[in-house]
Amino acid sequence: MIRKKILLLGDFGVGKTSLIRRYVDNAFDDSYLTTIGVKISKKHLTIRDTECELLIWDVEGATPLKQVLKSYMLGASGAIFVADCSREETIAHLDQHIERFLSVNPSARYVIAYNKSDLLTEEQKEEISCKKYARFTSAKEDSNVSQLFINLTEKMLP
Amino acid sequence: MNKTDIILRAILSQDLFDYLLADKNGTVFQFSEGIGKYIDTIPRAGDMLFEYLPELIGYEKWIDEALKEEGCHHTLKTIQKQEYYVDLHVEHYSSDTVLILLRDITDITLSKLKLLQYSNENTLLYNTIQKIIDSQNNLLLITYHNRIEYANRKLLDYFDLKDIQTIKGKAFDEMPLASLSFESFDDLYLYTKDREQEIGIGKDTFLAKATLLEKTHKLFTFSNVTHLSSLNRLLKSNINHDPLTGIYRKHYSDKILREELQKQSRFALVMLDIDNFKHINDTYGHMTGDKALKELTALIQKELNRNDIFARWGGEEFLILLRTFKKEESLKEESLKKVKSIRASIAEHLFSAIGHMTASFGLALPRHSDSAETLFERADQALYLAKDQGKNRVVFESEADRILSDQIS
Numbered sequence: 001m002i003r004k005k006i007l008l009l010g011d012f013g014v015g016k017t018s019l020i021r022r023y024v025d026n027a028f029d030d031s032y033l034t035t036i037g038v039k040i041s042k043k044h045l046t047i048r049d050t051e052c053e054l055l056i057w058d059v060e061g062a063t064p065l066k067q068v069l070k071s072y073m074l075g076a077s078g079a080i081f082v083a084d085c086s087r088e089e090t091i092a093h094l095d096q097h098i099e100r101f102l103s104v105n106p107s108a109r110y111v112i113a114y115n116k117s118d119l120l121t122e123e124q125k126e127e128i129s130c131k132k133y134a135r136f137t138s139a140k141e142d143s144n145v146s147q148l149f150i151n152l153t154e155k156m157l158p
Numbered sequence: 159m160n161k162t163d164i165i166l167r168a169i170l171s172q173d174l175f176d177y178l179l180a181d182k183n184g185t186v187f188q189f190s191e192g193i194g195k196y197i198d199t200i201p202r203a204g205d206m207l208f209e210y211l212p213e214l215i216g217y218e219k220w221i222d223e224a225l226k227e228e229g230c231h232h233t234l235k236t237i238q239k240q241e242y243y244v245d246l247h248v249e250h251y252s253s254d255t256v257l258i259l260l261r262d263i264t265d266i267t268l269s270k271l272k273l274l275q276y277s278n279e280n281t282l283l284y285n286t287i288q289k290i291i292d293s294q295n296n297l298l299l300i301t302y303h304n305r306i307e308y309a310n311r312k313l314l315d316y317f318d319l320k321d322i323q324t325i326k327g328k329a330f331d332e333m334p335l336a337s338l339s340f341e342s343f344d345d346l347y348l349y350t351k352d353r354e355q356e357i358g359i360g361k362d363t364f365l366a367k368a369t370l371l372e373k374t375h376k377l378f379t380f381s382n383v384t385h386l387s388s389l390n391r392l393l394k395s396n397i398n399h400d401p402l403t404g405i406y407r408k409h410y411s412d413k414i415l416r417e418e419l420q421k422q423s424r425f426a427l428v429m430l431d432i433d434n435f436k437h438i439n440d441t442y443g444h445m446t447g448d449k450a451l452k453e454l455t456a457l458i459q460k461e462l463n464r465n466d467i468f469a470r471w472g473g474e475e476f477l478i479l480l481r482t483f484k485k486e487e488s489l490k491e492e493s494l495k496k497v498k499s500i501r502a503s504i505a506e507h508l509f510s511a512i513g514h515m516t517a518s519f520g521l522a523l524p525r526h527s528d529s530a531e532t533l534f535e536r537a538d539q540a541l542y543l544a545k546d547q548g549k550n551r552v553v554f555e556s557e558a559d560r561i562l563s564d565q566i567s
């Protein structure tokens with residue numbers, strides 16, 4: 001069995017914890033509870049006949065004054081960068097998060113989630129020019145969530 | 159602090175520290191009692207370190223280093239284990255044993271969490287409010303000593319300013335607003351404090367309004383109405399104007415006439431009707447008829463003053479309110495002269511495609527007792543007589559009275 005450490009990274013409040021909760025427990029909560037430090041969850045999945053165990057790191061979101069500790073990123077094979085598509089600034093910050101992560105793990109793979117897609121209309125979504133490796137997700141409506149994790153895992157497998 | 163001390167401290171302060179000892183292969187062979195609360199199984203010697211602490215997967219390098227180097231020490235901070243938070247310390251114990259210390263930081267972390275939650279919620283709220291502020295009209299906040307304190311994004315963008323720092327603390331005359339015909343912010347405040355006032359900045363028109371904040375700061379809002387006011391003008395003109403000829407419609411001239419009567423102004427009412435227009439339409443078609451109407455209105459407009467009101471009443475019926483008079487001349491003389499000249503210019507004109515065309519005119523002057531209806535009636539009667547007497551002529555109302563009474567008797 002292959003074990004992979006992945007992190008969810010992005011500004012606070014974009015839905016990192018909610019995406020993990022949806023993927024691992026298939027649950028969602030509307031109220032906002034800030035994450036402090038880190039909490040890891042495990043998830044088994046089989047891809048192309050390969051059994052994998054994902055160690056999913058939910059880390060405290062970045063705030064304007066505080067970046068995610070680089071020590072949390074050591075040994076990661078992949079990352080999901082999350083933005084809240086209803087808050088432009090969280091999209092603008094994606095590049096910073098990606099750069100910081102790749103500086104620790106240059107060969108790691110990543111995908112991007114434009115989360116809370118349920119808050120936008122189709123036209124509004126069209127106006128957002130998505131980055132490479134990005135997709136719209138909704139933890140609330142369970143849209144594209146497992147695809148997000150599966151897609152990353154596929155990229156990380158040899 | 160040597161290793162024995164560390165373990166001693168760990169054991170002595172069990173509420174703060176727990177520990178694990180693992181060998182080179184990552185097998186746990188010794189641990190403190192309190193370890194159980196951090197993991198979801200009952201710990202036993204021989205278990206694997208990574209099963210207890212999957213957080214350390216990816217940190218194999220730390221463990222290798224800790225085995226090799228005395229004094230080596232790494233920390234992974236604020237890890238949530240069950241309902242606890244711990245700092246994980248990876249330390250050298252011996253060349254074949256690594257020491258993992260778990261420091262319980264639950265209490266302090268929960269207090270930090272409360273603060274973080276509060277600050278994050280506030281940041282979100284602040285962001286939202288900032289967005290609301292930026293989506294508003296142009297806003298400018300001035301301190302009590304008349305210095306710029308704040309301007310929102312919209313205003314900065316309007317004046318091509320990068321950020322607030324470029325104008326913060328500046329005075330009135332250091333701001334692009336200085337092009338206004340005001341002396342100071344106080345001046346502008348006095349002008350706009352009671353109600354919205356239109357002011358021009360550059361080529362644009364703004365509605366400006368001042369509000370006093372906290373007795374010390376003045377908040378100015380500027381809403382750009384340049385496009386709005388031109389749109390308004392366009393709308394108004396569509397409502398009030400006849401689409402074919404571009405002159406006023408009946409309802410507008412009616413309104414003006416009633417106002418003039420109310421004000422008892424000096425004016426004359428002229429009604430005119432094109433002679434045999436039905437014949438023109440039937441012979442040449444409506445397109446040619448329409449063209450002739452346009453030519454005719456242009457012709458009449460040339461004879462009129464800017465202040466006169468010229469309106470299309472129906473198909474080929476028009477109305478003129480003559481409102482420009484020289485003081486000395488009598489109202490009747492002057493208006494008759496004007497209308498006769500209009501009649502002549504039409505009669506002499508060669509209309510394209512149809513050649514000559516004439517019109518008949520009825521002229522009436524307002525009396526003190528008049529309502530719009532009685533005035534209209536007299537003008538209409540005069541027009542009727544002009545037609546009756548052979549068309550292409552001007553009839554004044556008193557003549558109409560006389561001719562009518564002649565006919566009756």
Ligand SMILES: Nc1nc2c(ncn2[C@@H]2O[C@H](COP(=O)(O)OP(=O)(O)O)[C@@H](O)[C@H]2O)c(=O)[nH]1
Nearest residue numbers: 013014015016017018030031032116138139140
């Ligand atoms: N409408 C909507 N709300 C979401 C979604 N995902 C998360 N949220 C809400 O956004 C807030 C922050 O989510 P959270 O997962 O704690 O964000 P984190 O700080 O990135 O971990 C919470 O109130 C969630 O309920 C989503 O897909 N749609």
Ligand SMILES: [Mg+2]
Nearest residue numbers: 016017034035
């Ligand atoms: Mg979170």
